Amino acid sequence: METEVEVEGNDEGKFEEPGFGKIYSSLSSAKQLTDPVVYKLVRVEGDGRLVPATDDEVMEVKDLLVDEKSEVCTVADVGQPIGCISNDRSSPGMLPQLESSEGLSPSENTEVDPDKLNARLEETGPSFAPSLIQSHMHQSGGVGECSNAPVLTEGRALTSTTVTTSKPDFSKLNGEICLDNLSIKELHETFKATFGRETTVKDKQWLKRRIAMGLTNSCDVSATTFIIKDNKLVNKGKEDGSDNGDGALANDPATGTTMSGGQQGLPISHGSQLEDQVVSDKRNRNIGDNSGSEDHHTEQRAAKRVRKPTKRYIEELSEVESKEASGKLRPIVKNSLLGQMSSNFHTRSARNVSLEGRTVVTRLDSLGGSGIQIPCVSRVRRSRPRKNFMALLKFNPSSMGVTAELVKKALGAHSFLPDNYENERAQSAPVQVQHRFLGVADEDRQFLSTGAVGGHHKVLKQVDSSGDSDDNVVTVPTSKGGIRRKHHRAWTLSEVMKLVEGVSRYGAGRWSEIKRLAFASYSYRTSVDLKDKWRNLLKASFAQIPSDKGINSRKNAATMPIPEPILLRVRELAETQSQVPPNLSSSKVPGTGSSGNSVHEKQSGYL
DNA sequence: ATTAGGG
DNA sequence: CCCTAAT
Secondary structure (H helix, E strand, O other), X not given: OOEEEEOOOOOOOOOOOOOEEEEEEOOOOOOXXXXXXXXXXXXXXXXXXXXXXXXXXXXXXXXXXXXXOOOEEEOOOOXXXXXXXXXXXXXXXXXXXXXXXXXOOOOOOOOOOHHHHHHHHHHOOOOOOOOOOXXXXXXXXXXXXXXXXXXXXXXXXXXXXXXXXXXXXXXXXXXXXXXXXXXXXXXXXXHHHHHOOOOOOOOHHHHHHHHHHHHHOOOOOOOOEEEEEOOEEOOOOOOOHHHHHHOOHHHOHHHOHHHHHHHOOOOOOOOEEOHHHHHHHHHHHHHOOOOOOOOHHHHHOOHHHHOOOOHHHHHHHHHHXXXXXXXXXXXXXXXXXXXXXHHHOOEEEEEEEOOOOOEEEXXXXXXXXXXXXXXXXXXXXXXXXXXXXXXXXXHOHHHHHHHHHHHHHHHHOOOHHHHHHHHHHHHHOHHHHHHHHHHHHHHHHOOOOOOOOOOOHHHHHHHHOHHHOOOOOOEEEOOOOOEEEOOOOOOOHHHHHHHHHHHHHHOOOOHHHHHHHHOOXXXXXXXXXXXXXXXXXXXXXXXXXXXXXXXXXXXOOOOOOOOHHHHHHHHHHHHHOXXXXXXXXXXXXXXXXXXXXXXXXXXXXXX
C-alpha cells in the first residue's frame, strides 16, 4: 500500500516511458529499496477516476525528486481523504522521505525516523498519484484537518476516494497502557483506537512509537506507558501537562483531535485543498514566524505545528538551496539530506541554460502548482576562469597552412547542417547545453579570427577585453561618453565559415534567414551582426594583403587574419551577388584575385 | 521585424 | 558593435 516512489529517469531526466516511473514499494521497515517495481503513475481525479499521469506530471515528480536530491519520496497524498504528509515544522523529518530503515541520514535529526515515515505511508491509502510531495497542514478547520497541495503543474488538486476513514475510538483506550507489554495484536488494537484505522505493520517498535506519538501528539516517543482516563491522556512518562499545552491532544479527544498527533494529517482530513496554504505555510517558514501574519487560522492551528524554525534550520535550508542552485543535475544520491528535504519540497528549480553558456536558474515555487517561476541568480555560479587563448594563438601565426587546410576541409564538408543539428539537440537538452557549448567555444577559440582585416582602431580597443567570450555582460564606457554594454565576441573561424556558407545559400541580405538557419546555435549573433560581419568580410576580401607579413607581424598575434580560402570564397560570392565594392575591386591582388575570380566567377552558379 | 548604412 | 532610418 504505502509506496515510496522513486522516479528514475535517464541522465537527461527523461523517462523512457512517459507516464511511468519506478516505484519502490516498501512497508514498514523499509524493505529493499532495491526492488524496483514499475507502477504506473496515476492521478486521481475528483470523481475518483484514475487517469494516467501525464508526462508533465511524471516529470514533475521526477523533477522534484531530483531537485530534492533524493529520488525517493513518498507519493502519498493523493487527495483530501488522505492525510497530509507534511505538517508542522517537524516535517523535515516527517516528510516523505523515504529513507529505508538503513537509510542513514547521519545528519538527520532525531525526528527522522523510519518509523514515522512508514507511519505516514501507512496512513496513505492504496492509491497514489503523482501529486507531489507537497502538502501542508491546513491551518483552518480545527481538528485533524489538513490540506493537501499537490504540486501539479496544472495546480489541480488530486483527490482520492479510496481512503476510508474512521474515527479513533478512544473509548477503548482507558486505563494504563504500557506499550512495552503489548503484543503486536494489542498494539494493533491500540493503534486503531488511537488513529481510527487499522495497520498491518508488524514492527512492534514502530507501533509503539507511532502510538506514543499519537497519544502524546508529539514526536516524543520516550514514554511508552500512558494512562488514559475519560478519553484523556493523563499521562505518564515525560509528557504531561506540558505536552497538552503544546499539542491539541487532550483538548478534545472526542473529536478525534488526538488523532493528529505527530501525524496529523490522517484520514480525517476534510480534504480542503488549498494551494495557497502552501504559500502561506512556506512563507511562515521562511519568515520564521507566522504569529502575526496568520489570522484566525492560526489560532486553530496548534501551536506546536508552528514551531519557529531554528536558526540552524534556516541556515541549513539556505545552504541546501544554494547547493541546489549551483549544482548540475546531481547523480542520484540516495538518502542524503533527508532532513532538509521537506523544506525543499516547497520549491523546485528548473535550470535553463542560455546559449550564451550562462546558466539561468529559475526557482519554481510550487505554489500549489501554480508554476510560477521566479528567476534568481545562482549564488554559486561562477564562470570558468578565462582561458588564456592568447597563448594558443601564438602557435598559429605560422600555421596558416594548417588553418587553410582546416578551412578547406570544413568548407568542403557541410559544416552547416551539423551545426543546426547540434543546435537542435542542444535545445532539447538544455541541461547539457552548457557543457557542450563551452566545449564548442573552446574549440572555436583555437581559430580565433580577427574581426576585420584592416584592423580598426575599434577592434583593437575591444579585443583587449579578453572578456569577449565570457558571459560577463561587460559594460564598456564608450569613449564618446556612452555607457553601454558591449560584448565583443570575436568571430571565430567556424562562425565566419558558417556565415559564408549562409550567404552562399541564402544570399547576402537575407540575414535573418541565415541567422535562423545557420546561426541558431549562436544566439549572440544577431542578424545585424551577421550583416556587419559580412560587410567586413567583403571589405577584407577585396582589401590588399600586400605585405601580409608586415601587417601580421606588426599586428598582435591575436589578430589572426581570415584564411585566404574564406576570403576567396567571399569574393566569389560578392561578385556573384554584385556586391563588389567598386573602389576595392580593382585593387585585388593579382595572384589570388585573378585566378580566383576568373575561375570561380562562372562556377558560382552552382553555389 | 528586418535591412541597410553610418558611426 | 551600436544606432538610426527606411521598409
